[in-house]
Structures are given as C-alpha cells and as structure tokens.
Amino acid sequence: MIYKNENLLKIPGIKGKYIKDVEIKALKRIPDERGSIYHMLRSDDEIFEDFGEIYFSSVYPEVIKGWHIHKKMILNYAVIHGMIKLVLYDDRENSKTHGNLMEIFIGEENYLLVKIPPNIWNGFKGIGETKAIIANCASIPHDSEEISRKDPFTTDIPYEWKKKHE
Numbered sequence: 834m835i836y837k838n839e840n841l842l843k844i845p846g847i848k849g850k851y852i853k854d855v856e857i858k859a860l861k862r863i864p865d866e867r868g869s870i871y872h873m874l875r876s877d878d879e880i881f882e883d884f885g886e887i888y889f890s891s892v893y894p895e896v897i898k899g900w901h902i903h904k905k906m907i908l909n910y911a912v913i914h915g916m917i918k919l920v921l922y923d924d925r926e927n928s929k930t931h932g933n934l935m936e937i938f939i940g941e942e943n944y945l946l947v948k949i950p951p952n953i954w955n956g957f958k959g960i961g962e963t964k965a966i967i968a969n970c971a972s973i974p975h976d977s978e979e980i981s982r983k984d985p986f987t988t989d990i991p992y993e994w995k996k997k998h999e
Contacts, residue, residue, distance in 0.1 A: 834859060835880050844945070846938035852923045853930040854950040856880055857937070860911060862944055873911045873946060874970045880948055882907055885973035891966050892917060892959035897994050899956015900983040907972035908949040915965030916940030919947060922954040922990045934992055940965055956985055958994055 836844055836857045844857055858880050863870040874881055885906070892898055892915075899920070910919065919937040923930045938960070939945045949955055959965050973979075983989060 841935070846943040846945075848936040848938075850933040850935065851930065852921050852933050852935050852953060853928055855921060855935065855953065856948040858946040858948075860944045860946050871911070871913050871944070873913075873968060874909055880909075880946065883972040885971045886975060887968065887970050888975070889966055889968050891964050892957060893964045894959045894962055897956060897958045897985040899958075899985050900954045900987065900990055901956065902954045902981050903951050904979040904981075905951055905973055905976075906979060907951060908947075908955070909970040909972075910939070910947045910949065911945065911968050912940035913966050913968055914941065915959065915963045916942055916961045917957040917965045917967065918960050919955065919957045920992055920994075921949060922992065924954060924990075925952050934990075954983070954990055 838853070839851050841847055841851045841855065841857055861872045890898070916938065917940055919939055921935045921937070923933045925931060937947055939947060957967070985994060
C-alpha cells in the first residue's frame with residue numbers, strides 16, 4: 834500500500850505534518866532460516882518513476898547527515914540495517930504544505946520506502962546502537978550541480994536534532 838497526503842501520518846513512526854508529494858510504501862521482508870530478503874523497489878511499482886542510480890550510505894549512531902536538497906532528483910530511501918530518523922522540510926514557496934516538517938523513523942524496526950520529491954530539504958540522523966545502511970534508488974545519476982547543502986544546525990530550517998523524550 835502506498836501512503837500519500839494526510840494518510841502518511843497513519844503510519845507508525847511518522848511525526849509532524851505531512852508534506853505534499855512525499856509518498857511512503859510499507860516494504861516486505863521475507864525471513865527464513867538462511868537469512869532474509871528485503872524488498873525495496875520494482876520498475877512496475879506504482880511508486881516508481883525513473884531509474885538513475887542506486888547507492889548506499891551509512892551513518893553512525895548520533896551522527897547527522899544533512900541538510901541537502903535536490904532540484905531534479907527523486908530520492909527513494911530504504912534502510913536495510915539499523916535505524917535512522919529522516920527529517921523532511923518543505924520550503925517550496927507555492928506548496929500548500931510550505932513550512933511543514935516530517936520526522937520518519939525508518940529501518941529494521943519500521944521497514945519502509947520513502948519517496949522524496951525534488952525541492953524538499955532532507956537529512957537524517959543515525960539512531961540506536963549500530964550504524965545504519967541506507968539505500969537510495971535515485972531517479973537520475975548523481976549531479977553535483979543539482980544539489981544544495983546546508984549545515985545541520987542552520988536556523989533556516991526550524992528543527993532541532995536533539996533526542997526527544999516524548
């Protein structure tokens with residue numbers, strides 16, 4: 834099932850306000866005595882748009898990678914090992930969700946595919962006690978000309994990365 838719009842907030846591990854054009858799909862893991870298969874994305878999935886490249890990124894516990902934004906690339910994130918807190922921020926001027934922030938806790942305990950459209954600021958923090966491995970099936974090959982970055986602690990994005998005890 835693909836979650837969009839306000840339905841995103843029905844998924845366990847999602848906090849904040851929904852962001853227009855972000856989509857999330859619950860993914861399957863198929864375990865047996867030999868190990869597990871982790872499904873991520875197929876070319877015939879409803880959520881799939883285009884293929885540019887697949888790459889993997891790792892992040893250590895409590896380390897923050899962000900903020901960054903892509904002008905053209907669609908990101909399709911899944912975490913196959915460990916856990917992250919993925920944070921999205923919409924500062925698109927003409928978006929009906931301008932100013933909205935989403936926290937998405939994804940990884941082994943909440944196996945999801947998160948589709949992030951262009952022009953959404955995103956960053957993530959390793960949580961838990963082990964490094965996390967993030968897979969991205971990007972819609973275009975990496976192009977350093979179409980990405981912009983900000984310091985994770987910028988005041989331009991109204992977010993604090995500290996642990997919340999809620």
